Amino acid sequence: MIPSGGNAVxxxxxxxxxxxxxxPTPPWATRAFLRHVLPALGGACPPIRSAWDPCCGEGHMAEVLRESxxxxxxxDIFDYGRGYEVGDFLDAVAPAVRCCDLICANPPFKPAAQFARRAFxxxxxxxxxxxxxxxxxxDRYETILRDRPPTLYAPFVERVCMLRGRWEPKGSTATAYAWFVWVEGAAPLPPFFIPPGRKHALTRPDDARRFGARTDAPLLDPMDPA
Ligand SMILES: C[S@@+](CC[C@H](N)C(=O)[O-])C[C@H]1O[C@@H](n2cnc3c(N)ncnc32)[C@H](O)[C@@H]1O
Structure with missing residues (x-):
């Protein structure tokens, strides 16, 4: 768990x-998955009662999943000092046993295809x-996408800013991101565009305190009156 008092942590x-x-994943991007992408799957998606983020880092995605x-x-394979389980998701000797309804993750880019095959x-x-x-x-086409296209491809209309090592609530990026969702046995659906305005609507007042990067000054808008 990410404890609520930020600085000591x-x-x-x-x-x-x-x-x-x-x-780290901006919290609003995971809420967009829960509020918009999962419902867009409609009857294609079985009920989700349990989930696993197997590369949780400091918990930016896992803690938001816990909200719902x-x-x-x-x-995670690395111990970030937050009390999460430590383990290699790609551990070849771990048994491939069904463990939860949903594996939800922001996997490392290079081995993401291996992560997908393991998660399936x-x-x-x-x-x-x-x-x-x-x-x-x-390569991805040959090994995954041709035979297992995502059930739902859900690109963000807004940009999701992800920076190495920290979440910056006011950061910007030129990289485009999307949710790729696979539901076993379900036919692919048309793409679902995550509508604009989600960053504003799905960012909570306490997100900066819970998930923001450490700064010497408080995470307030410079124009805000103290
Ligand atoms: C893009 S970050 C996502 C972190 C977190 N899920 C989030 O959304 O904020 C990728 C994470 O994958 C972890 N990772 C890399 N290789 C891994 C492996 N083989 N098994 C488990 N975790 C791994 C890294 O330590 C890092 O925390």
Whole structure:
């Protein structure tokens, strides 16, 4: 769990190696999945009572999943010092046993295809937040997308800003992201465009305190009166 009092926690942060691709998810992007993308699946999606974020980092996605899903497991290969389970999702000797209704993650970019293949073994619904360009690439086409196209491809109309090592509520980016959702046995649906205005509508007043990067000054708009 991310404890509610920010500074002491941030002061004890552990930095992962760059190779682990730690790019925390803005909380509103996970809420967009829960509020818009899951409902857009309609009857194609079985009930979701349990979920697992197997590369949870500091919990930016897992804690938001916990706002709506009762049973959420959270783990990562690196110990960020937040009390989450530590484990390699790609551990080849771990048994491939069904464990939850949904695997929901923002996986590291390079091994994302391996993450997808592993996740398909473990849950009937897999939802990954990925760069939109993940749709491209001959290798991914041959090994995943040709035979297992996403049930729902849901690009964000707004940009989702993800930076290495921290979430900046006011950050900007040129990279486009989308939710890719696979539901076992369900036929692909037309793309669903996550409508504009979600960042504003789905950002909560306490998100900066719960999830924001450590700063020397409070995370307030400079124009805000103190
Ligand atoms: C893009 S970050 C996402 C972090 C978090 N889920 C979030 O949304 O804020 C990718 C995460 O994958 C983790 N990771 C990389 N390789 C992994 C592996 N083999 N097994 C589990 N976690 C891994 C990294 O430590 C990092 O926290």
């Amino acid at each position: 941030m002061a004890s942060r552990r930095e992962p190696p760059d190779s682990l691709d730690f790019f 899903i009762v049973q959420v497991r959270a783990s 073994q473990l849950a009937p619904v897999v939802a990954f937040l990925l760069r939109a360009q993940w749709l491209e690439g001959e």
